Amino acid sequence: MKTRQHDSSVYEQVQSSERFQELKRRFRAWTFPMTVAFLVWYLLYVVLSGWARDFMGIKVLGNINVALIFGVLQFVSTFGIAWAYSRHAEKKLDPIADEIRHDIEGKSE
Template identity: 75%
Template sequence: MTTRQHDISVYEEVHRSEDFQELKRRFRSWAFPMTAAFLGWYLLYVVLSGFARDFMGVKLLGNINVALVIGVLQFVSTFWIAWAYSRHAERKLDPLADSLREHVEGRIG
C-alpha cells in the first residue's frame, strides 16, 4: 500500500468514526438553527422595510426611527452570533476535533 493510499484510508476511517459523526452533529445542531434564526430575523427586517413603512418610520428619539434601530441590531446580532459560535466551538467542537487530529497525525506520522 502506498503512502497516499494509506493516508486516504486513514481519512476514510476517521470519516466513518463515531467521534467524527458526533463532531458533525454538534456543528450542525448549532449552525443550522442559528442560520435559520438569523435569516428569519433578516427577512423580517426586509419585509418590514418593504411593507410596513409607517411602522419603520416611527421616530423613537430625535431622528432615530424603528428602521435605524432594527438595522443597527442586525449588526449587533451578527457580532453576537460570531461570539456565541466561538464559545460553542471552544467548548463543544475543538476538544473533539483536537482528539481526531491527534489520532490522524498519530496514524500518518
Template identity: 75%
Template sequence: MTTRQHDASVYEEIQTSERFRELRSRFRRWVFPMTVAFLAWYVLYVIMSGFARDFMGTKLFGNINVALVFGILQFVSTFLIAWAYSRHAARKLDPLADELRHEVEEKTAE
C-alpha cells in the first residue's frame, strides 16, 4: 500500500468513526438552528422595511427610527452569534477535533 493510499484509508476510517460523527452532529446541532434563526431575523427586517414602512419609520427619539435600530441590531446579532459560536466551538468542538487530528497524525506518521 502506498503512502497516499494509507493516508486515504486513515481518513476514511476517521470519517466513519463514532467520534467524528459526534463532532459533525455537535456542529450541525448548533449551526443549523442558529442559521435559521439569523436568516429569519434578517428576512423579518427586510419584509418589515418593505411592507411596514409606517412602523419602521416611527421615530423613537430625534432622527432615530425603528428601521435604524433594527439595522444596528442586525450588526449586533451578527457579532453575538460569532462570539457565541467561538465559545461553543472552544467548549464542544475543538477538544474533539484536536483528539481526531492527533489520531490522524499518529496513524499517518506510521
C-alpha cells in the first residue's frame, strides 16, 4: 500500500522535472496573454458602453447598432478563444501531459 509520503514525493519530483516546467511554461505563454487580450476587449466594450454612448448607438443596419455588434462579438470571441485553446492544448500541452502521466504510472507500478 502506498503511503502519503510516497505520493507527495512523486508529485514533488514531477513538479521539479524539466518536462513539467516546460508544460507550465507553454500553458502560461498562451493563457496569460490571451487572458489579458480578452479582458482588454471586454473592458473596451464596457467602457464604450458607458462613455461613448453616441458611438455605440450608431445604427449600422436597420435597428442593429454598434453596441449590438460588439455584444455579439463578445460571444463570438469567447467561443473562438475556447476553440483556439483546445487546439493549442491538443498540440502543445496534451503530448507533454500524457508523457508525464505515463512516466508517473510507470514509476508507481
